[in-house]
Amino acid sequence: MQPLSPAEWEVLVLSLKVGGVAIVATLPVAFGLAWMLARWRFPGKVLIDAVVHLPLVLPPVVTGWLLLLAFSPNAPFGAFLERTLGLTFLFRWTGAALAAGVMALPLMVRAMRLSLEGVDRRLESAARTLGAGPWRTFIRVTLPLSANGVLAALVLGFARSVGEFGATITFASNIPGETQTLPLAIYSALQIPGSDSQVVRLAGLSVLLSVAALVLSEWLIRRSGQQRGRHVI
Amino acid sequence: MSFDIALSLRRGERSLEYAFTAGSGLTALFGPSGAGKTSLLDAIAGLLRPDKGRITVGGTTLFDSAAHIDVKPQKRHCGYVFQDLRLFPHISVRRNLAFGRKAYGGLDWDHTLDLLGIGGLLERMPATLSGGEAQRVAIGRALLSTPDFLLMDEPLASVDAARRDEILRLVERIRDEMRLPILYVSHDRAEVERLAQTIVPV
Numbered sequence: 001m002q003p004l005s006p007a008e009w010e011v012l013v014l015s016l017k018v019g020g021v022a023i024v025a026t027l028p029v030a031f032g033l034a035w036m037l038a039r040w041r042f043p044g045k046v047l048i049d050a051v052v053h054l055p056l057v058l059p060p061v062v063t064g065w066l067l068l069l070a071f072s073p074n075a076p077f078g079a080f081l082e083r084t085l086g087l088t089f090l091f092r093w094t095g096a097a098l099a100a101g102v103m104a105l106p107l108m109v110r111a112m113r114l115s116l117e118g119v120d121r122r123l124e125s126a127a128r129t130l131g132a133g134p135w136r137t138f139i140r141v142t143l144p145l146s147a148n149g150v151l152a153a154l155v156l157g158f159a160r161s162v163g164e165f166g167a168t169i170t171f172a173s174n175i176p177g178e179t180q181t182l183p184l185a186i187y188s189a190l191q192i193p194g195s196d197s198q199v200v201r202l203a204g205l206s207v208l209l210s211v212a213a214l215v216l217s218e219w220l221i222r223r224s225g226q227q228r229g230r231h232v233i
Numbered sequence: 234m235s236f237d238i239a240l241s242l243r244r245g246e247r248s249l250e251y252a253f254t255a256g257s258g259l260t261a262l263f264g265p266s267g268a269g270k271t272s273l274l275d276a277i278a279g280l281l282r283p284d285k286g287r288i289t290v291g292g293t294t295l296f297d298s299a300a301h302i303d304v305k306p307q308k309r310h311c312g313y314v315f316q317d318l319r320l321f322p323h324i325s326v327r328r329n330l331a332f333g334r335k336a337y338g339g340l341d342w343d344h345t346l347d348l349l350g351i352g353g354l355l356e357r358m359p360a361t362l363s364g365g366e367a368q369r370v371a372i373g374r375a376l377l378s379t380p381d382f383l384l385m386d387e388p389l390a391s392v393d394a395a396r397r398d399e400i401l402r403l404v405e406r407i408r409d410e411m412r413l414p415i416l417y418v419s420h421d422r423a424e425v426e427r428l429a430q431t432i433v434p435v
Contacts, residue, residue, distance in 0.1 A: 125280045127317035128306040130333030130378050140332075144323050 004201065007176070008185075012205060015181040018093055019161035022101035023108070024152055028155065030105055034112035055167075056106040064170025067099060071171075094173030096179040100161035108157040111217075115149020118143070152220040159213035163206065182206045235382065235414035236260060240286025240296070244272055248284075253433045255400060259408045259415040261425040264435035271316065273338040273435070274384045275417065278313045279306030290382050291414060312380030312413075316387045320348040320359035326370050327355040333378030340379045348406060349373045365396035372403065382414040383407070389424065 004012065008116040033052055037045065055063050071089045081087045089095035119142050141146075165183040172179040174188060186202045188197045213233040239252040249269040262270045275281035277288055277295070285298040290311075295304045320329050330351075334342075346352040349369045359367060368391055375383060388404065389397050405428065408415055419425050425432055 120319075122315070122317065122319050123321060125278075125306070126313070126315060126321075127332070128280065129278050129309070129311055130311040130374070131310075131335075132305050132333070133305070141321060167372050 005198075008201065008205075010177055010199070011180060011182055011185040011202065014093065014177070015162050015209075015233060018096045018100055018179075018181050019158045021094075022104060022161040023157040025097065026108060027154065030108035030144035030157070031112055031150065033105075033109045034116055037109070038113045038116040052109050053106045055103050060103065060164070060166025061170050063102060064099060064167035067095075067102065067167065067171040071095070071098065089172065091173050091175060091179065093172075093178050094180060096164075096168050097161075099167040099171045100164040102180075103164045103167050104157035104160040105162050108153040111146040111156055111221075112146070112150055115146040115152070118149070119145045121189040146204055148220045152180050152217040155213050155217040155220065159210050159217075162209055162213075182209075235291055235318050236290070236416060237275075237289040238277070238287070240276060240283040240288060241271060242276055242281065242283040243270060243287075249273075249363065251286075251435070255414075255416075255433065257412070258430035259404070259417050259428050259430060260431040260433060261411040261429035262416065262418045262433050262435050263422070263425045263429075264420065266420055268435045270387055270435050272384055274416065274418060277309075278311050278384060279304060279309050280338075295380070303407065308313040309380075312375030312378055312383045314371050314375045314383070314385045314388055316390050316418075318367055319390060320362075320371060320374070321368060322359055324358075326351070326357050326359065326362070329359065329370060330355075330374050330377050332374060335379055338379075340377055342377070345373060345376055348410075349403065351374075364391045364393060365399065366393050368396075368400055369403070376407070376411070378414070382416070384418075386418045387420070388417075389419075389421070401427065 033048070037049055037052075067089075069075060071081070073079055073082055073088065073090065078089070087094065089098050123141055123145070124137050127141045132140065162181065164181070165185055165187070168179065168181065169184055169187070174180055174184045176185075180188065182202060182205060186199055186206070189198045189202065222232075235257050236253070239246060241250045243249070247269075249272060251273050255392045262267050262273065264270060272281060276283050277290070279295065282303070283296065283298065286296070287294065287298070289294040292344070294300070294302050295309050296302060321332065324332075349372060351366070351369050351373055354366055354370060355363065359370070362370060368388060372385075372388065385404070389400055392400055401424065404415070404417070407413060408428070417425075417428060
């Protein structure tokens with residue numbers, strides 16, 4: 001098999017960049033939502049839960065179109081972002097990252113929520129009686145006990161981001177070197193007769209990335225289960 | 234008065250009322266399982282909010298619904314030995330013991346480890362401890378936070394019969410040497426009669 005061509009390298013690096021930025025930016029939002037859903041009780045919780053899960057059940061092209069409605073420079077919100085933060089998303093790699101992040105959000109929230117719900121609240125109350133306030137309890141008890149789940153969520157979200165297609169092509173378009181991540185490059189190569197070997201290599205790459213992410217997240221989840229199982233007296 | 238308590242709290246359908254005062258030494262809350270003894274300890278530790286009433290320990294008011302006093306659990310200086318121990322599973326015995334330790338002016342580390350006989354367990358993880366060892370570590374963790382008073386919830390529950398006497402002697406030493414007011418929950422009459430200066434039926 002031939003080594004990757006410069007164009008293919010560019011696709012790979014861009015995919016990793018888009019996936020990485022997407023999950024790093026989504027992490028705090030996803031963790032906040034997971035915390036809210038796992039720990040708080042408030043009216044309208046079901047609604048928030050549903051909205052968070054929308055990208056999972058909507059056709060990705062609809063999600064992409066909704067992003068277009070919200071973030072295009074012609075839309076009030078998109079114009080506001082451009083004016084205040086200088087952020088533009090259309091036809092930019094940042095748009096690909098935004099689309100990927102939104103698509104990864106439900107998966108990340110689910111995994112983090114599960115791991116937070118698995119933390120024994122009785123250990124938190126023990127920390128409180130030992131003089132730790134809520135923040136110290138969070139840092140020293142809750143976070144370490146849910147850390148593997150949060151990491152697993154990151155890995156899963158990364159795999160989802162790198163594989164994102166429908167919302168990205170709708171919202172950020174398919175521009176080589178700017179928004180053309182692995183799946184989009186495979187799609188483009190499929191349109192050109194005689195580029196079978198390139199399709200095979202790109203598809204192989206994305207299989208490799210996905211399997212690695214899956215194995216890593218499974219391992220992290222299993223490890224956190226073991227750690228929790230060990231704390232019985 | 235070490236403990237001066239009058240409060241009511243709701244657990245599910247039931248409304249529980251408590252009222253007692255107790256002097257120094259060890260006070261046993263004695264009664265059948267399900268009588269709400271643990272709920273009372275939780276309320277004193279600040280983990281459970283009573284509907285109304287007052288909790289005063291050693292002259293300090295920790296809760297008073299009429300005066301709107303509700304001291305946060307981390308400010309109550311209470312050493313709570315839970316029935317289910319609640320050792321932190323992700324850190325070593327050493328770090329469990331150090332969790333609530335004051336930076337200075339606290340209880341002497343070596344002396345406490347000696348008293349409890351847990352000096353050899355420091356690098357172990359909680360999951361690898363036997364019932365008696367875990368119980369002593371849990372007591373040590375509470376003591377090393379240098380509390381103003383101690384709450385002990387059925388400390389013999391997770392200990393096999395052969396080790397019960399060892400833990401009982403330990404509780405006696407803590408009672409006599411450290412002069413900490415202790416509120417001790419048990420459903421065992423012999424245990425209570427051996428340890429307690431004051432017995433409060435619940």
